[in-house]
Amino acid sequence: MEHQLILASGSPRRKELLEKVSIPFTVVVSDVEEKVDPALSPSDIVMSLAEQKAAAVAERFRDSVVLGSDTVVVYGGEILGKPADEEDAKTTLAKLSGKTHQVLTGVAILHQEKKIVFYEQTDVTFWPLTDDDIEEYVLSGEPMDKAGSYGIQGLGSLFVKEIRGDYFSVVGLPLSRTARELKKAGYIR
Template sequence: MKSFILASGSPRRKELLQQVHYSFEVKTSDVEEKVEKGLTPSEVVQQLALQKAEDVWSKHPTEIVLGADTVVAYDNEILGKPMDEQDAGAMLRKLSGSTHSVYTGVAICSPNGKDTFYEKTDVEFYPLTEDEINMYVKSGEPNDKAGSYGIQGFGAFLVKRIIGDYFSVVGLPLAKTVRELRKRGIHPDT
């Protein structure tokens, strides 16, 4: 069975790909992420995913390498991972009672070329009390999450509804990724 390399240390991406029965290796990228000014969130996530995939692919040029990146955008502002608990709380207050967009970009590098795509999902939060925000921040879950929350964990209680691909919010638009890998002869182990 043809395999690929996942250029991401995200346990969520690894779990999603395992969920659909892929065999793959994980090799993380140490590239310093750089984003050009003036890009839209969809362009940012594709650029960051491509940087990660290209970095790993440069060391394994005969392989197929998949990279991904996720950002949360609210009112034209990209919310990355929080710097500390205060930053996490501020982001959650911003998102409380409103709708934001989650963009996940994917890049695939192979000897046959490089491709990128993205998925956008809108997420509506319930209005959050200060107690709910503080409880969630103290849980530690927001620490390494874009927008300071994880929909697949304790943070599920924040979410009123989503419009789009749930798995993209988790970190990888799974159905689209499966189809893109299939184009390259990579199929789940069934």
């Protein structure tokens, strides 16, 4: 039995990913004020944020299946959020230069009393970056609204030497696992 699927995210990247696999859905942006317990692990934080987003929308659309998602970049156990400004972006990119970091994307699928919550982790290794590489990239504006100060689907792809795990999870939604979970729960065919 199919239900209306709602993506609880204003992310154009998540919207594009779901459109690629022809899963019908509508978008309702979650306006939840995100609350994070800093004592939690990065994986628990990302799952909690995904669930908070989905729950805020699910309260208003009781009969729909609501999909929430959140992505964090982790290096050395520290979550690297969206940059505060250009200097912050430069500092983050310099930190990631030549190193491997983790991208965790949490997913929550809520429907009435049912709840499926999981995360995927992908290891991303950057080439060593020069100051000019970083400067040019920051001037492009691309890193300013991205966790970890880069977008793997854009110019940031030029920094990526290797990835281990789900590429789409780094973009913002682990498509294959999400579709499998929706199918297993009977929400899509």
